Amino acid sequence: MKQLTPHELEQFLSHLAVRYELRLPILLADGTRTIGSPDDGSVVLHGGAVPGKPTAAFFPQQDTIFTASQGTFSQTLPPVKPLCILGFTPADLHCLRFIDRFFGDGMRDDLYFRLRQGAVVAGITGYCGVRGALLPPAGGNCDFELFWSGENWLVRAYGATGAELVAELPNQATPKEEELFTQALATAPDSGAILLQTASQLLRTNRVPDSFWEEIGERCIACTGCNVTCPTCTCFGVLDWRSATKVERSRTWDSCQLDGFMREASGHNPLGSAALRSRRRIHHKLAADPLKWGEISCFRCGRCDATCPTGIGIMAVAQELVARFG
Amino acid sequence: MRDTTPCNSLYIPFDCEITAITDLTPREKLFRLIRSDGTPLGHLPGQFVQLSLLGWGEAPLSIASSPTREGYFELGVRQAGQLTTALHRMKVGETVGVRGPFGRPFDLEALNGEDVLLISGGCGLAPLRSLIQYCEDRPQQFGRVTILHGAKSPADTLFKEELARWEASAEFACHLTVDSATGNDCFTGNVGLITSLIPPLTITPHRTTAVIIGPPVMYRAVIAELKGKGLGSDRIVVSLERQMRCGVGKCGHCTIEHLYCCQDGPVFRLDEIEQLRGAL
Numbered sequence: 217m218k219q220l221t222p223h224e225l226e227q228f229l230s231h232l233a234v235r236y237e238l239r240l241p242i243l244l245a246d247g248t249r250t251i252g253s254p255d256d257g258s259v260v261l262h263g264g265a266v267p268g269k270p271t272a273a274f275f276p277q278q279d280t281i282f283t284a285s286q287g288t289f290s291q292t293l294p295p296v297k298p299l300c301i302l303g304f305t306p307a308d309l310h311c312l313r314f315i316d317r318f319f320g321d322g323m324r325d326d327l328y329f330r331l332r333q334g335a336v337v338a339g340i341t342g343y344c345g346v347r348g349a350l351l352p353p354a355g356g357n358c359d360f361e362l363f364w365s366g367e368n369w370l371v372r373a374y375g376a377t378g379a380e381l382v383a384e385l386p387n388q389a390t391p392k393e394e395e396l397f398t399q400a401l402a403t404a405p406d407s408g409a410i411l412l413q414t415a416s417q418l419l420r421t422n423r424v425p426d427s428f429w430e431e432i433g434e435r436c437i438a439c440t441g442c443n444v445t446c447p448t449c450t451c452f453g454v455l456d457w458r459s460a461t462k463v464e465r466s467r468t469w470d471s472c473q474l475d476g477f478m479r480e481a482s483g484h485n486p487l488g489s490a491a492l493r494s495r496r497r498i499h500h501k502l503a504a505d506p507l508k509w510g511e512i513s514c515f516r517c518g519r520c521d522a523t524c525p526t527g528i529g530i531m532a533v534a535q536e537l538v539a540r541f542g
Numbered sequence: 543m544r545d546t547t548p549c550n551s552l553y554i555p556f557d558c559e560i561t562a563i564t565d566l567t568p569r570e571k572l573f574r575l576i577r578s579d580g581t582p583l584g585h586l587p588g589q590f591v592q593l594s595l596l597g598w599g600e601a602p603l604s605i606a607s608s609p610t611r612e613g614y615f616e617l618g619v620r621q622a623g624q625l626t627t628a629l630h631r632m633k634v635g636e637t638v639g640v641r642g643p644f645g646r647p648f649d650l651e652a653l654n655g656e657d658v659l660l661i662s663g664g665c666g667l668a669p670l671r672s673l674i675q676y677c678e679d680r681p682q683q684f685g686r687v688t689i690l691h692g693a694k695s696p697a698d699t700l701f702k703e704e705l706a707r708w709e710a711s712a713e714f715a716c717h718l719t720v721d722s723a724t725g726n727d728c729f730t731g732n733v734g735l736i737t738s739l740i741p742p743l744t745i746t747p748h749r750t751t752a753v754i755i756g757p758p759v760m761y762r763a764v765i766a767e768l769k770g771k772g773l774g775s776d777r778i779v780v781s782l783e784r785q786m787r788c789g790v791g792k793c794g795h796c797t798i799e800h801l802y803c804c805q806d807g808p809v810f811r812l813d814e815i816e817q818l819r820g821a822l
Contacts, residue, residue, distance in 0.1 A: 281553045284596050289554050322805060323790040326551050451794030454787050456599045463596040470794070478795055480785045481601070481622040484758045486820045500797070507800035
């Protein structure tokens with residue numbers, strides 16, 4: 217494991233920027249952070265998860281599928297330099313691993329991998345969460361992680377690309393700081409994981425009545441904040457933009473909380489009520505995805521709970537569901 | 543801003559030329575298409591394509607013709623929204639975009655040697671026609687083929703000439719009904735729901751498979767009748783309509799619990815989906 221002072225990290229990032237298009241948490245004018253180019257704001261690695269969907273780096277809110285002009289299709293090329301994204305929390309890295317599987321399974325989604333292929337992903341962990349809270353080490357799911365010990369950034373590489381990038385760093389971590397990393401790695405998993413597993417089990421054994429979803433549905437104002445911030449929400453719609461000389465077909469994030477999400481041309485709507493849509497949002501992550509992918513697709517990043525104005529983020533709903541039916 | 547260049551993608555349609563357009567009803571037309579590069583579509587009965595009109599987007603449409611009718615494929619299209627309205631305005635010789643074929647087709651191997659009961663309601667006859675034509679062209683692969691079709695009214699009945707041919711054919715038993723008819727329709731056939739055609743049938747449950755395609759409201763009632771005739775859920779096949787936006791299992795619009803209708807379906811055996819919320 218290597219070690220960097222904050223100043224050395226700046227130099228390391230400059231070095232990375234030669235080979236990669238760098239994206240990392242930057243401060244916006246409104247005081248919030250987002251993953252963006254260091255040219256667009258000051259870099260702030262401390263503070264925990266950024267509020268927006270971090271996987272937008274590879275699955276942008278709006279992405280051009282193709283441009284058609286005079287009978288010819290053209291597509292956006294991959295970036296000249298591959299992306300290097302810093303700023304994923306351990307939960308975000310699990311989310312990224314999950315959607316890598318999703319977009320790669322069956323018919324491989326070339327739009328996603330146009331950005332994802334060759335990209336370097338780094339986790340930010342350690343005592344740099346909200347007000348210095350510990351973000352447990354990722355222990356994988358990335359090319360390397362930066363672990364803030366309180367004084368230095370410890371750098372641990374995973375895989376060949378990460379090892380190559382980190383190999384050039386001169387300073388080994390001190391045994392004391394390595395011990396700090398090891399201790400943090402042994403931190404017990406949070407109780408949220410058990411809560412979601414219990415909720416998943418209740419849903420999969422049909423022990424949650426429809427009346428529960430009617431209550432949750434009544435509290436949903438269809439703001440779509442849950443889907444828009446969720447790193448594992450991958451639904452999209454397709455829209456054509458017409459101009460005099462060309463047609464641009466793009467895909468844009470969509471939300472299962474909107475009435476028109478599944479409405480068919482015939483008028484039939486399999487998600488025709490707020491209750492059904494609320495159920496779908498939770499059931500999909502906790503019951504459907506475990507059946508299809510073998511794992512719950514919520515990794516407790518906390519964004520939907522932080523965003524939802526009416527308090528029905530997935531953890532809040534799971535808590536209520538387990539309290540009432542568990 | 544990144545450069546753009548021509549390249550291959552899952553999402554880029556290929557050109558197809560419209561070679562014939564037939565009015566089926568005032569709201570529905572049949573479009574016959576060929577791939578502009580001359581290659582076959584390569585579909586099987588039960589599959590669908592994403593039809594693409596530049597400027598209007600894409601829509602999932604069932605293929606209405608059998609691959610045994612070589613050299614072309616057909617789509618039966620109801621005018622229901624902007625894209626289908628634009629399509630209905632198109633003329634023979636014009637070009638549309640197509641992606642596909644997508645989805646799980648009918649399991650022709652499982653149907654081999656079976657008596658097949660093909661039941662459609664309304665627009666459901668379009669996708670079922672791909673299988674009916676297949677049965678017509680490969681009769682040796684099937685036992686007794688029975689077609690049941692229900693339409694809202696005589697005027698709403700699709701493929702009238704073909705239905706008449708199937709009614710007259712020695713290969714098929716074919717029974718038709720309409721939900722309602724007025725004196726102005728000069729209609730002399732059955733009036734009643736599609737379910738009314740099932741009780742008179744003689745079915746041998748252990749060698750019969752039923753296929754149902756129709757509006758959502760139709761499935762449960764027809765399934766109940768078929769079960770009353772002794773057919774198990776493993777001998778009932780349905781094809782489900784969903785609003786696929788991509789056709790390749792990514793957009794999320796066609797999920798039925800853990801299944802993706804565009805990839806796991808649209809053809810399902812009933813026992814695969816009857817316990818899934820919102821499937822029927």
